[in-house]
Amino acid sequence: MVLKKLRHCLSMNIINQDLLMDFLTTINELMHDVEKRDGFSYSKNNYHLFSLREKYYMDIFNLYTRINDLKKDLERIEVFLRVYPNAKYLTKHNIDKLEYIKYHTEVFFHKIHTIVEVQKLLLNQVYVLGLSEKQCSWDKIKKKLGDVNIRALDVVEKYYVAFEHIIEARHKNTHRAIYNDKDTVDFCGGLFVYKTFEQMNKEVDDNFKKIAPKYFLEYELKMYRKERVNFIKQSRIAAESYIDALINYVLIDAKEIYDVV
Secondary structure (H helix, E strand, O other), X not given: OOOOOOOOOOOOOOOOHHHHHHXXXXXXXXXHHHOOOOOOOOOOOOHHHOOHHHHHHHHXXXXXXXXXXXXXXXXXXXXXXXXXXXXXXHHHOOOOXXXXXXXXXXXXXXXXXXXXXXXXXXXHHHXXXXXXXXXXXXXXXXXXXXXXXXHXXXXXXXXXXXXXXXXXXXXXXXXXXXXXXHHHHHHHHHHHHHHHHHHOOOOOOHHHHHHOOHHHHHHHHHHHHXXXXXXXXXXXXXXXXXXXXXXXXXXXXXXXXXXXX
C-alpha cells in the first residue's frame, strides 16, 4: 500500500491550558467532595453518589482520558519504530526488522481509527445525544444534532477525511488480514531469500548476490524505516492538532450545556 499524504491538516493552537485546568480542577473537586458523602466507599464504585450534572462532567473526563491515552500511544509507536531493540532476541523469535516495522504500523493504523470512534463517543456525551456506545454511529450523531452548527462536529469530520486512507487500511487489515505496502516490494522479497537461506544454514547463490546485494537491500530497509518514522511523526502531529481543537471546542460547549443538563 502506498501511503498517501494527509489531504487535510488543521492549523490549530494546542489545547487552551486555562480551559483545561478549569475543567480538571472541577473534576478534582468533585472527586474529593464525593468522599465526604454518605455511602462513599473506597472499595466500591461511587458513581451513583454524583448528581446528574456531576455525572455529565465525570463522563466527559473519562472520555478525555481515553483520547489523551491514545495521543500518548501514537507517540510511543514513533519511539518504538526509531529503534530495533534486542535484535538477537527478536531474530531468535523470527521477528526481523521488516516485520517489526509492519507490526507497529498496523498498531498505528488501529489507534488512528480508535481515536475517531472515541471522538464520536465524546460528541454523544457532551451534546447529550442519548445514544448507547453501540448506537454511536456517525449518521446517528449527525441526525441527532440536525442543522445545528457545532464546531466540534466539523473537527471530527475533518479528522476522518484526513485519515480516511489509514482508516480504510485498518479495516482491510482487521477484517481481511490484508497488509499491502508497495513501498517494500523492491526489497522485501530479496531479504526473505537471504533470511530463508540463513535459517537453512545455506549460502545464497552468487548470481543472486550480484542481482540483489544484501547490503543494498538492508540500506533500502533502513531508508524505508526512516520514511515510515517520518510519516508516523507527521501523522501524529496532525492527529494531535485535531484532537486538541476538539477538546477546546467541547470544553467550551460543555460549560454552556452544564447549566441546562
